[in-house]
């Protein structure tokens with residue numbers, strides 16, 4: 001066996017990137033989450049060629065101080081947690097300090113930012129080289145722009161796994177929809193090859209929020225949805241569930257959030273399925289946009305880097321709450337749905 005040696009930072013980052021950066025959609029998620037963590041109220045996403053050639057995410061958040069710019073691209077560098085205790089009640093989307101380091105190791109990345117207390121903007125670039133960065137002056141309003149070009153230009157083996165421009169864009173769009181449904185207080189714009197695909201204004205009132213849901217899912221969804229808004233035992237559930245008559249052949253309109261974070265969790269899926277069990281035909285899937293809120297201490301989000309999974313401290317309590325709430329909401333449609341046709 002050869003001698004043991006430390007991996008170069010670049011190689012270490014590329015290996016880490018293998019876990020979080022599979023395709024442009026993952027990058028959009030990370031960059032938009034960073035913008036949200038920075039307190040942005042407006043986020044613009046530009047993609048070219050499915051996001052493979054270019055992804056640009058611009059926000060009007062707090063920005064990054066000049067001296068912190070190179071650090072933002074370093075691995076395990078974060079402004080979001082300090083101690084293990086902070087992890088217990090993490091409220092930001094990110095906290096691992098890995099995303100920018102990983103992305104910059106497999107693309108040509110440029111980070112431009114103007115810190116909210118500063119008068120000038122600065123820029124750093126990392127071209128998949130050994131994390132060499134130099135800080136140079138730039139023009140930029142308050143906030144941050146991340147530009148990611150030529151994804152996997154230096155890792156051709158990974159590049160081969162990318163699908164067509166159309167497929168990559170649809171993954172990317174799906175991630176953005178998910179994020180846009182999590183923050184009605186933020187305006188989003190998504191462009192692909194210079195065409196506006198989604199333009200979503202801030203939606204503060206109920207009716208505006210329903211309009212956003214209609215724009216993202218479909219007007220039919222909201223026309224066929226029951227409103228949910230229940231609180232019990234420190235848990236709260238709000239959002240919309242579609243009538244059983246609006247069921248889908250695929251589980252493609254299912255958005256579930258825990259404390260504002262999109263989650264795909266087996267316990268949650270099971271509870272919802274159970275609630276729909278006697279009103280849905282076999283093989284059909286319910287459509288829903290649901291927001292569960294609970295004490296952050298009762299849920300562990302530090303399960304997987306992509307953070308789609310959560311672990312509830314009391315899974316049974318959550319399951320029962322979801323099942324009961326939705327079962328009750330669907331009660332009104334249950335009897336008539338089960339009646340045989342009248343003629």
Ligand code: ADP
Pocket residue numbers: 030034035038059061062063064072073077078079080093094095096097098099100101144
């Ligand atoms: P994490 O989000 O887990 O902290 P990232 O690699 O995504 O790790 O980002 C590293 C750091 O860079 C963040 O902690 C934050 O301080 C800063 N940062 C990244 N994107 C932005 C942004 N859009 N606005 C302000 N700061 C940002």
Ligand code: MG
Pocket residue numbers: 030033034093094095097099100
């Ligand atoms: Mg992040």
